[in-house]
Amino acid sequence: MPPVGGQRVSGSLKKGALGLLDTLIMAVAGSAPAYSITASTAALVAAVGVAGPAALWVAFLPMIGITVAFSYLNKWRSDAGAAYAWVGRAIHPALGFLSGWALLSLSTIFMVAAALPAGEATLDLFAPGELHSVTWATGIGVVWFLGVLTLVTIGITATARVQVAMTLLELGALLLVGTLAIWNASAAPVAAFSWDWFLPTSFPSFQAFSAGMLVAVFYYFGWDVSSNLAEETADGEKNAGLGGMVGVLVIFLIFILIQVAVQMALTPAQVQANSANLMPALGHAALPGAWASIAVLAVMVSAVATLETQLLQCTRLLYSMARDRVIGPSMGHLHPRFQTPWLAGFAVAGVSLLLFAVSATVPTINLLMSDLINAIGVQVSFYYSMAGIACAWYYRKVLLTDWRVFVFAGFIPLASALFVACVGLYQLPQLGWRVCAISIGTIVIGLVPLWYYRRRYGSRFYTDPPECAEAPPR
DSSP, X not given: OOOSSOOOOSSOOOTTOBOHHHHHHHHHHHHOHHHHHHHHHHHHHHHHGGGHHHHHXXXXXXXXXXXXXXXXXXXXXXXXXXXXXXXHHHTOHHHHHHHHHHHHHHHHHHHHHHHHHHHHHHHHHHOGGGTTOHHHHHHHHHHHHHHHHHHHHHOHHHHHHHHHHHHHHHHHHHHHHHHHHHHHHSSSOSSOOOGGGGSGGGSSOHHHHHHHHHHHHHHHTTTTHHHHTXXXXXXXXXXXXXXXXXXXXXXXXXXXXXXXXXXXXXXXXXXXXXXXXXXXXXXXXXXXXXXXXXXHHHHHHHHHHHHHHHHHHHHHHHHHHHHTTSSOGGGGXXXXXXXXXXXXXXXXXXXXXXXXHHHTTSSOHHHHHHHHHHHHHHHHHHHHHHHHHHHHHHTGGGGGGOXXXXXXXXXXXXXXXXXXXXXXXXXXXXXXXHHHXXXXXXXXXXXXXXXHHHHHHOOGGGXXXXXXXXXXXX
């Protein structure tokens, strides 16, 4: 797909560098199952009690619906900008820019939220006495972040190889810990397994249901990196979307396994006491002595892996936006040897390091993580809902030509988008001014670069007519 804005950037991303397995691994790593579990389970339990499994499978339904939308949108246009390009070309260019800006802002915040558990896990292994020190956790998180930035700059092939190894290690550790925790707890469980945990009627209230959905949305976020890597994927029109769908299915099964293990093996008090570091606590319930460190290792690997995918996602998005001339062209410059948007990577790194400095001043990691998770959940709701709506709107003229197009390109994406959007909107007033300022404020700030670069470059992205499908997708 040629760039809309007509910007001439130096070179192109490395074509065909990734296969279907690579994109699947990237989707799983982007959601960072071990990290999401250790950072979010306490918030989920606090919101819905024993209805954690129900919250995870209910949230899975709209999330798999959004992956279907991404798959159909990739068939139309495989673009490193993904939702930015789709929303901008199908609905309105300003909404497309803000969708891209929302991903940039939430990914930058997410990298801080991911680096903190990486720092904590490292301290747990090598300096447990400093485990709850915000300064130490932030400092070590910065070291991990800079190491990942170097790897991402070196090239997509090397990055993918490292990512495959880390993600397989993470999944193996989670399967081991979850299975053994259930096995050990089955004789005398904290709470005996019950199918009622999976029933929607197990939610204490509608408010609890809505709060649980927002946390669950955060659980799943990150799989969409596979679409941002579509231009570097062999048969990207097909494999990028398929990798995302299978990846979400894999992490859903892992989330359910671990949630059941947590509810059988740990008391609610233990969950809350380890709210920012849950997997190590579950590891002690699953494995004896030093073997429990496997759970700590899983969290560290998961956090580092998701730092990698978020950097990949941000740099590819910036590359696409620069190519379309909706931001400065320097963000589209590729490294002459590695074919990666290296200047975009350093720009994201600069902003992230500033956020690291701010996070080091927060009194406790638990407070910081709670605010970050809720803010990201609201932003993800906006970003995913815009993509789902864009899918239904782009295919609107051909929805009645084939029942499969109507269901999978129209009804499912639109219903999923509306569900996710309503969760974010309903919960926003309940989250306090700090979360509102982070989530809404960072998106609104995007109006400034939108206005500035539109006036400066006059990109065709803003003036070309919207696109619409005239024939059913292949």
